[in-house]
Each structure stands twice: as structure tokens, then as C-alpha cells.
């Protein structure tokens with residue numbers, strides 16, 4: 001790993017501005033890192049020329065004093081974001097070869113701030129998954145290995161698995177992710193990096209391939225809390241093209257960052273102490289409480305009584321919305337088209353969707369259409385919406401007693417490839433701690449806290465009040481400053 005690829009975004013930005021190195025050198029270092037790590041399968045498309053062109057523009061602009069916030073910084077973009085003229089597949093065969101004629105609002109904002117693009121990042125198909133194994137372009141391999149001397153390939157988590165692996169392996173200093181039910185936070189935890197899902201509506205969804213529109217939210221993933229703040233400052237903001245976008249000013253989160261939690265109360269939800277969670281994870285949780293105390297916060301026990309209904313609720317609402325969103329892939333408008341001999345229009349729809357969607361996406365479409373069907377709508381979909389309201393109310397009540405909530409990010413460390421693929425329920429259970437904040441639309445972040453007995457990273461999860469990204473980032477920094485997590489995957493690729 002060259003020196004530049006181990007730096008943080010803040011260090012790259014400051015070094016570039018101070019003249020320590022050129023933006024072109026940064027882009028070249030990352031392009032080389034990407035090209036030398038293809039066995040991780042983190043990227044679906046590499047765009048080295050794009051990174052170089054943005055770097056040259058940054059070098060030319062340096063000195064003029066008119067540099068964008070991300071001038072000189074190359075980024076990876078999850079393949080769920082539409083990128084103008086560059087393949088955007090959402091990890092699906094049905095979008096193979098689709099080159100949008102428009103740029104998503106979020107990736108457009110990053111570009112406008114001067115960032116270059118290293119490439120598009122592999123992901124679970126339509127962001128449905130927790131291990132990146134549902135991608136039509138093959139799984140991503142985590143750069144991390146267990147310390148047992150074995151060579152088992154591990155998952156980087158999902159659905160933003162390519163994003164997480166790219167940062168953890170030094171292939172990009174920062175990336176975009178999306179989080180519908182944990183897809184930024186769980187992969188961040190599995191790979192020893194930071195990731196934040198902001199309040200629903202902070203980042204525009206325009207140009208992001210839809211999975212479950214009432215839950216989907218973009219966010220950054222990077223090595224440090226500060227780097228996440230730097231990226232989130234640029235990614236956020238009102239967009240008239242997204243009707244659920246929040247028309248509110250964007251605070252300057254990086255400028256407001258500190259690790260001081262004096263006077264803050266941190267809620268510890270008793271319902272998150274669940275059976276079967278490894279002792280290392282509970283021990284890290286206890287350490288996290290001590291770290292936040294040390295930063296000035298006071299821990300308080302809270303109750304989120306409907307927590308146990310969050311997963312079943314999510315797995316009704318998300319597939320319901322997905323089944324509707326994915327109806328547009330019909331062989332007419334995008335990518336793949338299968339035309340059976342002598343078939344009519346319906347036959348083309350059926351053949352295209354049968355060939356274009358993978359097993360997990362088909363499973364979700366079937367669940368979604370079932371829970372939305374006339375006979376079952378009230379029993380499943382309406383009920384799930386009601387429970388979602390109860391889950392939101394749990395948080396509203398809890399936040400009368402506390403300012404932030406601390407939990408583990410996931411109930412396990414990274415698992416092996418194919419370990420859970422044959423058991424969808426076991427896979428879904430991995431989202432147990434992440435999903436409630438998604439259903440409530442709250443900002444939440446994962447920060448690496450330590451390694452388990454097998455040498456794998458574990459994350460701590462901070463949930464904040466609506467719009468309190470600043471509080472979440474501050475608690476994240478307080479943990480980061482005390483955890484001293486500087487571990488990196490040892491290079492084998």
C-alpha cells in the first residue's frame with residue numbers, strides 16, 4: 001500500500017492544498033491500488049481516466065484559491081448511483097450495459113466539489129443482502145482474514161460490500177454507500193471502517209436506483225469519523241427533484257466536530273441485549289459505554305419495547321416497496337431484453353424478468369406482491385405500517401430520557417462466504433440492530449471499536465435524534481479517540 005493510499009481524506013486534502021503532493025499523484029496511487037486488487041472484486045467498473053481528469057483539474061486550480069471542498073480527492077461510487085455515461089447496474093444482470101444519461105444528485109454534488117471517480121462499486125443486487133453475495137457480478141472478498149491461520153474468504157458485509165472493501169483495502173479514501181436496513185453500517189463494522197446513514201431525507205434519492213423508497217438513504221463510508229463528516233457535508237442538501245428531500249440548511253458537520261459529550265445522556269436499550277450475541281461483542285459494548293462516560297456522557301438504561309418486531313416489519317415493508325419499484329424492469333426501458341421466439345409482450349416481460357433477476361430479488365418480489373395483494377394487504381402491509389409507527393414512538397419516548405443511543409452494530413463479526421447463503425432468515429437476522437433506526441428514519445453510524453478473538457473488526461453503533469447527525473458524529477469521534485482502532489487488513493491480495 002503506497003503512503004498516499006493509507007492517508008485519510010482530511011490528510012489528502014490538507015497535503016494537496018499545502019503542496020506536499022499533487023492531486024495527480026493521489027489519483028495515480030489509487031488507480032494503481034484498484035488495478036492491483038481485482039481479486040477482491042470490489043469494483044464493477046474502473047474509471048481511472050475520470051479520476052485523473054478530476055485530479056488534473058484540481059492541480060490546475062490549486063493556487064487560484066477557488067478549490068472545491070473535495071478537490072484532489074478520488075472516490076468510489078456504489079453502483080446504485082446513476083453515473084452519466086458510466087455503467088450503472090445496481091449489481092443486477094437486468095441492468096447490464098445500462099449507461100444513464102444523467103448523474104444522481106449525490107454523486108453530482110461530489111463531482112461538483114471536485115472529487116474524481118475511481119469506479120463503480122460492487123453491491124448486493126438492488127441492495128438486497130447482507131453479504132454482497134447476491135450481486136450478479138460475483139461476491140466481494142473482504143480484505144480481512146481470521147487469525148486462525150486458515151485461508152477462509154470472508155464477506156465484507158452488504159449491501160455496500162464493494163464500498164466497504166474498497167476503503168478497508170486502501171483502494172479509495174472514501175466512498176458512497178446506501179442504507180435501507182443497515183447496508184452502510186453493517187459492512188462498515190465488518191471491515192473496520194466508519195459509515196453514517198443520515199436522517200431520512202438529508203441526501204437526495206434522485207438518481208439512486210430505488211429499493212424501498214421510504215427507507216433508502218445515501219451516506220458516506222471512510223476510514224475516520226472526520227472523513228465521514230467531510231463527505232456528508234457535500235452529499236447532503238435539499239433537492240427539488242426528490243419529494244422526500246428535507247428542505248433544511250445543511251449544518252457544517254466537519255466544522256462542528258469535537259469529541260466532547262459533556263452533559264449528554266447515552267441510552268443503552270435493554271432489548272438489544274439478545275441471546276446468541278458473542279461475548280466479544282457485549283464486552284465491546286460495555287467498553288463503548290465507558291468510553292462515552294470518559295468523554296463526559298452519562299449512560300442511562302432505556303427501553304425500546306417494540307425492537308423485536310423491527311425485523312419482521314422491515315421484511316414486509318422493504319419487499320413491498322421493492323416489488324413496486326422493480327416493476328419498471330420490463331425489458332422495454334432499461335438494459336436486458338429477452339424476446340422468446342413467437343412470444344408476445346407478456347412473454348418478453350416474463351422472460352426478461354426471469355433471466356434478469358437473481359434468486360434473492362425474486363424472493364423479495366414474491367413476498368412484496370403477496371403482502372400487497374388484496375386479500376392480505378391489511379393482515380401484513382397495513383399491520384407492518386402500524387408497527388413501524390410504534391417503533392418510531394419507542395424512539396421518540398426514549399429520546400426524552402437520552403440524547404444518543406449506543407448499541408453494537410451487528411450481532412456477529414464478518415462471516416465466511418456462502419456460510420449464510422442457503423438460509424435467508426439467518427442472513428436477515430444479521431440486520432437486527434440496524435433495522436430499527438432505518439424504520440424510524442434516524443441518523444445512525446458505525447465506528448470500529450476493536451477486534452474479536454479471531455482478529456476481526458467489530459463496530460459500535462450510535463443512533464441519534466432526527467437531524468442530530470452532529471451528535472452522532474461527536475459520539476463517533478469520542479469512541480474513535482478512545483478505541484485507538486488503527487488495525488488494517490494485512491495485505492494478501
Ligand code: GLN
Pocket residue numbers: 127128129130158159178179180181182183184211318431
Ligand atoms: N440487508 C438488508 C436487506 O437485505 C438491508 C439492505 C440495505 O440496507 N440495502 O434488505
